[in-house]
Amino acid sequence: MAQKTALIVYAHQSDGSFNAAVRDTTVKELSRQGYTAVVSDLYAMNFKASATQDDIIGESKNTQLFQYGEETMHAWEEGRLSDDIVAEQRKVEAAELIIFQFPLYWFSVPAIMKGWFDRVLTQGFAFSLVHMYNNGIFKNKKAMLSFTTGAIQTMFQPDGINGDINVTLWPLQNGTLHFCGFQVLPPQIFWCPAHSSPEMRKGMLDGWTARLGGLLAEKPLTFAPCELFNLNFHSGFLMRPEVKEEQRSRRYGLTTGHHLGKALPPDNQIKSQPQGDDADAQPNTGN
Structure with a gap:
């Protein structure tokens, strides 16, 4: 039986961060469960965030107007995407589970992770207007967000100053992950670890370890x-x-x-x- 594979797409600049501790906890626990845990450390890889014409090899189909979505779809069909995109797409193909690990920046993902979404999830490879949402290409894969906040939990309540966290997460979980067909597991939110005690941070990591033990049995959103x-x-x-x-x-x-x-x-x-x-x-x- 082929070994199960999990991909952790990780975006933080520091190996001393709480996000790094979560990443290491994830790799350790999933490896204990028999997974091959692959990490795409976007900052360490110097992953290019901007979606440009350099992402295709050879001439554009439309030399008058470069349309990124159309051109990368054709390039994917013809094997003309840049090597860094192809490498990430191979990881996605191999993974049963993808975890996106990041600090919440401006109510979204860091720019380098947004660039991963923009460049890796190309039309044809990840979606089409026929294959989307629950009929999507990755409907047999699971994905989830795991992230830290700078705000305390009450700030993201419906009556909190930041507004309902459910509204914040809708574009990422529905508009990106579910749009590509992924079964989206409930997010793992680490509330304000930078202003938490060492004991509280350890408790967060222990809780995440325990959740990982039954993660694949959870019902998706x-x-x-x-x-x-x-x-x-x-x-x-x-x-x-x-x-x-x-x-x-x-x-x-x-x-x-x-x-x-x-x-x-x-x-x-x-x-x-x-x-x-x-x-x-x-x-x-x-x-």
Whole structure:
């Protein structure tokens, strides 16, 4: 039986950071479970963040107007992507699980990790308008965000000064990971480790180690499946009218993004949600 592979895409400048400690904990625990744990240390690799014409080998298809998405799709089809992109795509292909480890910068990932998303997840390789979301190319793989914050947890509550963390995470978890088909596991959030005591930081790492022990058995986050929408340009890819009508009597919106003018479903982006008739109940707290 082939050995299982996990990829940790890691973005922090310092080996003395809490993010580095989380990375090392992840590698140690997954290796103990029998995984081959591969780390893409983006800063150490000097990974290029900017998506440019240098990412393709040879001439552009359209010499009048360079369109990055179109050109990299053709380059992927023809084996003309730059070596650093191809190397990362091979890691993605081999991995059953991908963990993105980073400090939260400006409510998002560091620029170098955003560049990884922009350059590695090329059209054709990672998605198409036929193969997206729950019908996506990576639907048999799992992915998750693991990150540190500079803010304490209450600052990211719906009534906190930063606003609801579920809204912050929606573009990354739905618009990037789920869009490519990944089953998205609930995120691992390390709240404000820089201002926590050594005992608290050790407790965070111990909790993460314990979670890693059952990580692959966890239920992924819930997203609206493609089947709820009319999937063509003529209809605007809008939700089907009968689905909207069915949702009319629901207490909460369908997802953080598809709230339909209702209250957001509680913790839709940080905890697994009930299904079916229990969808309006409070989400479980098992994760």
